[in-house]
Amino acid sequence: MVVNDIFAALNVDLSAWKGDALTARSPRDGATLATLAVDSAAGAERKIDAAHAAFLKWRTVPAPLRGELVRVFGNVLRENKDALGRLVTLEAGKIRSEGLGEVQEMIDICDFAVGLSRQLYGLTIASERPGHRMMETWHPLGVCGVISAFNFPVAVWAWNAALAFVCGDPVVWKPSEKTPLTAIACQALFEQALRRFDEAHPGVAPAGLSQLIIGGRDVGEALTRSHKVPLVSATGSVRMGIEVAQTLSKRLARSILELGGNNGMIVAPSADLDLVVRAVTFASVGTAGQRCTTLRRLIVHRSVVDQLLPRLEKAFASVKVGDPLEGDTLVGPLIDRGSFDAMQTALAEARKDGGQVTGGERVDVGHDGAYYVRPAIVRMPAQTAVVERETFAPILYVLVYDEFEQALAVHNAVPQGLSSAIFTNDMREAEQFMSAAGSDCGIVNVNIGTSGAEIGGAFGGEKETGGGRESGSDSWKNYMRRATNTINYSRELPLAQGVKFDV
Numbered sequence: 001m002v003v004n005d006i007f008a009a010l011n012v013d014l015s016a017w018k019g020d021a022l023t024a025r026s027p028r029d030g031a032t033l034a035t036l037a038v039d040s041a042a043g044a045e046r047k048i049d050a051a052h053a054a055f056l057k058w059r060t061v062p063a064p065l066r067g068e069l070v071r072v073f074g075n076v077l078r079e080n081k082d083a084l085g086r087l088v089t090l091e092a093g094k095i096r097s098e099g100l101g102e103v104q105e106m107i108d109i110c111d112f113a114v115g116l117s118r119q120l121y122g123l124t125i126a127s128e129r130p131g132h133r134m135m136e137t138w139h140p141l142g143v144c145g146v147i148s149a150f151n152f153p154v155a156v157w158a159w160n161a162a163l164a165f166v167c168g169d170p171v172v173w174k175p176s177e178k179t180p181l182t183a184i185a186c187q188a189l190f191e192q193a194l195r196r197f198d199e200a201h202p203g204v205a206p207a208g209l210s211q212l213i214i215g216g217r218d219v220g221e222a223l224t225r226s227h228k229v230p231l232v233s234a235t236g237s238v239r240m241g242i243e244v245a246q247t248l249s250k251r252l253a254r255s256i257l258e259l260g261g262n263n264g265m266i267v268a269p270s271a272d273l274d275l276v277v278r279a280v281t282f283a284s285v286g287t288a289g290q291r292c293t294t295l296r297r298l299i300v301h302r303s304v305v306d307q308l309l310p311r312l313e314k315a316f317a318s319v320k321v322g323d324p325l326e327g328d329t330l331v332g333p334l335i336d337r338g339s340f341d342a343m344q345t346a347l348a349e350a351r352k353d354g355g356q357v358t359g360g361e362r363v364d365v366g367h368d369g370a371y372y373v374r375p376a377i378v379r380m381p382a383q384t385a386v387v388e389r390e391t392f393a394p395i396l397y398v399l400v401y402d403e404f405e406q407a408l409a410v411h412n413a414v415p416q417g418l419s420s421a422i423f424t425n426d427m428r429e430a431e432q433f434m435s436a437a438g439s440d441c442g443i444v445n446v447n448i449g450t451s452g453a454e455i456g457g458a459f460g461g462e463k464e465t466g467g468g469r470e471s472g473s474d475s476w477k478n479y480m481r482r483a484t485n486t487i488n489y490s491r492e493l494p495l496a497q498g499v500k501f502d503v
């Protein structure tokens with residue numbers, strides 16, 4: 001199925017986006033999928049203005065009715081799951097099951113957001129003054145900017161957009177320049193939902209509610225600079241996050257930063273090694289090592305390392321690397337040549353540091369412009385600089401420990417803090433890992449790998465990962481502003497803290 005067929009199946013007209021400024025390629029075979037026009041900075045500003053105009057209307061629509069729009073959008077996604085999932089596979093190189101899984105994640109967050117639209121609760125607070133009542137109310141914040149990375153080309157936008165829409169905020173999305181087609185498809189599917197919603201509720205949802213800006217860093221910067229965008233949710237590299245945060249801080253705007261991870265797992269002596277082999281393999285080679293939550297560091301107790309390592313090496317050597325559209329493929333391509341080069345550079349550095357490398361070589365699938373690799377396992381003598389860096393490719397560094405405290409120290413001694421895991425059947429170790437003195441990450445798992453989070457929890461990480469939280473739990477509060485209200489229903493005017501001020 002080629003791109004035109006997929007767009008026809010989605011009932012989406014690509015022609016309005018065509019141009020010659022940006023080439024969308026498939027990492028599957030390096031082929032050109034489409035050539036597109038890009039937005040100028042001025043064009044991006046016009047779209048931000050349109051979103052701001054939509055905000056002035058959307059903020060007064062009752063939240064449950066806003067939720068109804070998201071419910072309709074979830075249904076449109078259900079109807080188009082197969083075709084959109086296929087497009088994710090073509091453009092981002094994810095295997096079929098993961099492409100479909102990403103669309104399922106969009107549907108799940110829509111369902112979550114629909115429920116949330118009736119639960120945007122504030123507190124009531126006991127007042128110290130007689131005849132007074134205190135409460136807090138949550139109001140829409142304004143235009144929400146979303147900057148997303150190539151590796152979750154549709155789900156990250158949906159995590160933000162579904163919540164933003166029910167919270168009363170329009171969204172302006174700047175997707176990765178490596179995955180513009182999936183973004184165009186999502187925008188068009190949302191517009192289909194808008195039309196369907198409009199039939200039942202004419203004139204309620206403003207047309208400018210969702211805006212898409214296509215282009216590179218410069219149009220992303222238009223978003224971070226605009227005073228009409230009080231919140232930017234940015235997913236990508238630490239370098240990008242620092243640039244975005246600096247621009248936003250100059251105008252004291254809010255950010256949700258979802259940046260790089262360097263996720264570790266401790267394998268304790270009591271671990272169930274059958275589970276470990278499965279969990280480690282999925283977490284480190286899934287999505288060809290291109291998830292922010294990919295397992296990159298395995299910290300194994302000395303007593304089990306010689307049992308575990310050969311099993312992992314066997315699993316890594318046997319997973320099928322190849323065309324992501326084929327049903328039995330488990331490892332698809334890297335996104336591009338730059339990723340392949342970065343992987344080879346990291347492996348060379350690891351070797352120099354005394355690492356023993358298994359795998360990591362290019363796998364020939366008959367396309368010069370596509371970069372497939374055999375996932376690598378590297379037994380390291382120590383956590384050297386290359387291990388402390390996130391290399392966005394399937395490399396698993398293996399380190400050995402003797403004492404639990406030492407494992408914990410090694411685990412936490414990297415600049416990133418996204419996801420973490422321990423495999424143990426020792427309750428004390430598990431609890432310690434989850435305690436205040438345990439893993440310093442935003443995601444802390446026991447007997448589960450580091451990747452594959454559910455939407456119900458708040459997602460994000462600490463340290464260089466940026467501190468942002470999105471998706472479930474109370475992440476919605478990021479998309480709203482809180483007002484504290486004090487109401488006096490007495491005939492007096494007492495002041496707080498007993499202050500006297502008689503006039």
Ligand code: NAD
Binds near residue numbers: 243293418460
């Ligand atoms: P990237 O940083 O190269 O690009 C991400 C996005 O930021 C793109 O849309 C890009 O155009 C935009 N951008 C870059 N510089 C910008 C600037 N100065 N101002 C505004 N926008 C700018 O990242 P990538 O290679 O697409 O993705 C891989 C990275 O993303 C990895 O580090 C991965 O860990 C991270 N990631 C993190 C999460 C998370 O939730 N923590 C999720 C997915 C990916």
